[in-house]
Amino acid sequence: xxxxxxxxxxxxxxxxxxxxxxxxxxxxxxxxxxxxxxxxxxxxxxxxxxxxxxxxxxxxxxxxxxxxxxxxxxxxxxxxxxxxxxxxxxxxxxxxxxxxxxxxxxxxxxxxxxxxxxxxxxxxxxxxxxxxxxxxxxxxxxxxxxxxxxxxxxxxxxxxxxxxxxxxxxxxxxxxxxxxxxxxxxxxxxxxxxxxxxxxxxxxxxxxxxxxxxxxxxxxxxxxxxxxxxxxxxxxxxxxxxxxxxxxxxxxxxxxxxxxxxxxxxxxxxxxxxxxxxxxxxxxxxxxxxxxxxxxxxxxxxxxxxxxxxxxxxxxxxxxxxxxxxxxxxxxxxxxxxxxxxxxxxxxxxxxxxxxx
Numbered sequence: 635x636x637x638x639x640x641x642x643x644x645x646x647x648x649x650x651x652x653x654x655x656x657x658x659x660x661x662x663x664x665x666x667x668x669x670x671x672x673x674x675x676x677x678x679x680x681x682x683x684x685x686x687x688x689x690x691x692x693x694x695x696x697x698x699x700x701x702x703x704x705x706x707x708x709x710x711x712x713x714x715x716x717x718x719x720x721x722x723x724x725x726x727x728x729x730x731x732x733x734x735x736x737x738x739x740x741x742x743x744x745x746x747x748x749x750x751x752x753x754x755x756x757x758x759x760x761x762x763x764x765x766x767x768x769x770x771x772x773x774x775x776x777x778x779x780x781x782x783x784x785x786x787x788x789x790x791x792x793x794x795x796x797x798x799x800x801x802x803x804x805x806x807x808x809x810x811x812x813x814x815x816x817x818x819x820x821x822x823x824x825x826x827x828x829x830x831x832x833x834x835x836x837x838x839x840x841x842x843x844x845x846x847x848x849x850x851x852x853x854x855x856x857x858x859x860x861x862x863x864x865x866x867x868x869x870x871x872x873x874x875x876x877x878x879x880x881x882x883x884x885x886x887x888x889x890x891x892x893x894x895x896x897x898x899x900x901x902x903x904x905x906x907x908x909x910x911x912x913x914x915x916x917x918x919x920x921x922x923x924x925x926x927x928x929x930x931x932x933x934x935x936x937x938x939x940x941x942x943x944x945x946x947x948x949x950x951x952x953x954x955x956x957x958x959x960x961x962x963x964x965x966x967x968x969x970x971x972x973x974x975x976x977x978x979x980x981x982x983x984x985x986x987x988x989x990x991x
Contacts, residue, residue, distance in 0.1 A: 780870025
């Protein structure tokens, strides 16, 4: 039997809101299952069960909880006593982050009640402000907690970042030769691993592509290339980070990505795996995808997109025809800090490294 305690999720809040249980009271869970959704002043987080067994809720939802408080227990058939009983007589609960956003946009409580949910979180106000709240007569479908995280990131990106985009064509004939050679030496390695390596290698030359925006006035450039790589195996979109990719060998980059793919399948990412990226590589290598324009994550200035490998006929100087493999590499960039000339120079530098094999 193991207690699930509310971890400290940020350094500024002394209390969080347990918005909802994702697993019913008395239901079986596996280790790694997300069991509850908790909102802080900045974001929503999932609580994950460390053990397999029967989930016994020790407090009600919605409720206000403090870091370290026991909110559930995973164990056997014997129900432990509740820590706190439901006591909220208000027909709806509005979290503090949601109330702050309401004040910021002048949203009245009557408008919020029209949403028809017992708990109003910041994401609900974001949808309401964006004019996306469904009409009362429509069937309301609640998306998964993982997808809600994606939705918040997408909304913040579109709201805060003036993005531009460009794309180059990368001829991959020499790169494929290198892949075969590297695979024989270090085991599994693919195009994404080599793209991560090539992106990171240009960090010193293009520091603003690895910066963090501070409003419209400045950007913070911290040491190292920490490349977040999108991984989606159908259980939610993750952005684990290959840390210090500019100073570590390809073998380590490949080992990190292999570990991340396995973690995505099992849903077992550690918080440290997902923190600290300063640029993103978004992977769109499913067959027939020739172009993809990524969003820029809120703490980045650039996101690189990798499309799938294509084959084309090539006319040689002697008039003969051969085949060649290529893919498209795109760059979405925050136009406040990265201009088109620099974006193209960065892409062409990465392309040159990849085409050299």
